[in-house]
Amino acid sequence: MPPYFAPGMECLGKAGNESFMTREPFPTFVEGAIIVGGGPSGLAAAACLKMKGVPSLIIEKSDGIGSLWKYKAYDRLHLHIPKQFCELPYYAFPEDYPLYPDRKQFVDYLENYFQHFDMWAKFNTKVSTASYDPYSSCWKVKTQPSEADSEGERREYRAKWLVVASGENAEPYTPEVEGLKDFRGSVVHSSNYKTGAGYARQRVLVVGCGNSGMEIALDLSNFNAEPSLVVRSPVHILPREIFGTSTFAVAMRMMKSFPLWFTDACLVWYTWAMLGDTTRYGFKRPSDGPMTIKCKQGKTPILDVGTFAKIKSGAIKVCPGLKYVTPDGALFENDQFVKFDAIVLATGYRSNVPQWLKDDSGFFTAEGLPKNHSKGTWKAERGLYIAGLGRKGILGATFDAKYIAEDLSRAYASESHKRLICPLQSR
Known part of the structure; x- marks a missing residue:
């Protein structure tokens, strides 16, 4: 079963578009964590959480994982550093890959990673806002369909924990x-x-x-x-x-x-x-x-x-x-x-976190990056975690994911015996 449930919930397949039950106009509770972003940082966080027994749902605005490498990279692009520094947790690159994998090889690796850990995701879904609700002690994540999904609709998901993994190169x-x-x-x-x-x-x-x-x-x-x-x-x-x-x-x-x-x-x-x-x-x-x-x-x-x-x-x-x-x-x-x-x-990219994340307790700068590196870049307050925004590349995202999983799994274990479901309100 998917890692989330609620009255009238929509049960999603791994590609995020197989509907098995009728949608109801109610928020959907996600057991475990909501992860915003289906790039390497989001995948690493989802895998590490799963290894700790914590379910998660990835919300990704494109039609699949690794969209930056898949759609926004030039043809001759290869990894600039050796593959061993770009591996995601618990899953090595194939042995026959060269030292510097090319764009297609890296995309294939990410897709295989997604399948290997049997992750759940909602694709073609853009997060419009994410804010903390103190009354239910949950994060409210409101979404809208991407331009590529003409039949999609606006939804709301809620979870005790939110992982920001939209990346330093989001826009x-x-x-x-x-x-x-x-x-x-x-x-x-x-x-x-x-x-x-x-x-x-x-x-x-x-x-x-x-x-x-x-x-x-x-x-x-x-x-x-x-x-x-x-x-x-x-x-x-x-x-x-x-x-x-x-x-x-x-x-x-x-x-x-x-x-x-x-x-x-x-x-x-x-x-x-x-x-x-x-x-x-x-x-x-x-x-x-x-x-x-x-x-x-x-x-x-x-x-x-x-x-x-x-x-x-x-x-x-x-x-x-x-x-x-x-x-x-x-x-x-x-x-x-x-x-x-x-x-x-060739002027680079920037974070889009300020466009959709609200109530971050002053953790982020106006540019959407962690404000105070001396206090850490992977954990904020009220169940908010951050993966891959510490300006340390894929290797840094891997460390973030492991720290997040270790910390979040303890909180999840303390909540699991209560079978807590956030109070749901109709729109």
Whole structure:
């Protein structure tokens, strides 16, 4: 049976669209936890809860799990760090997977994970609001059908516990750029970029110098486009591998035995030995080391997969900060004007938690991230838990899920003997 029940409840199949009973206009009580988000963080939380005997229901706005990787990732995307650092709890990647699985392989892994743990989910369902009801001591989660579900309807679910797992990358982020709306060429966010095949012989400006921006610039160059890359902020570029071993894996091992400053110094020295002086090509080096920044801010350094060689050869141009865009080009902070045919905004994503979560007791910032990391990033108050919003990637989400399951299972055990059902009210 599904992990929730109520008068006139709707019993859902694993795909969230098999109705076995007639819907009634009453809230549906979820025994255990409601998990908002069907990405890696939500799946990890659901699996860890199940291993502790706690049922859960995943509510996901898309038509399946892993929608960011499935629909909003470019074709050549691979994991930037080795697969062992991206495994979800209690389920390893297949042995025949490469060290850096590609987009399809990772999506297949997530789907197999979902099936392996026999999870329950409601897909094509968008959470409009989630708020705490002090009278019933439950979280009220109101939903509406996604645009893809024309036959769906608004519902309300209630549970003692709510897990926020909608992710740091829930919504594409497009910054305000003066003149961008007047640009006559094509403008796409990286979430809608798939391949450079349609950009041959075009001058393309890539705005954003993270791992995605660097790899998109490489992809464009490989398809005979003429990409230029905006590098506004200081950034570390590291070779993806050190003597055939993942740089990230080497750094993680070193951090267990040496001070952080020593690990950073070794990484910076090795980068200089392998790539040369990156500042000669328009990259400013941050004052903090790469792993210090990773630990403090959660920002992964750029792990080069071939882009820098293209930059050194001149196939990819590096531009300073962007001042404004004109109908046929862009002016940069060095007052140089360059004409472009297209713009790709590799400007990242952001959390959408402030759009739907109410009554968070001040746990989140206005940007939808935990406010005080020193007090932890996975547990708030009144049965509210958070998975994958601590800016520590999939590895951090795995730790969050295990902490959540351990803590929540104790609360669930103390409630289970009461067979508590929240008071339900008609709409």
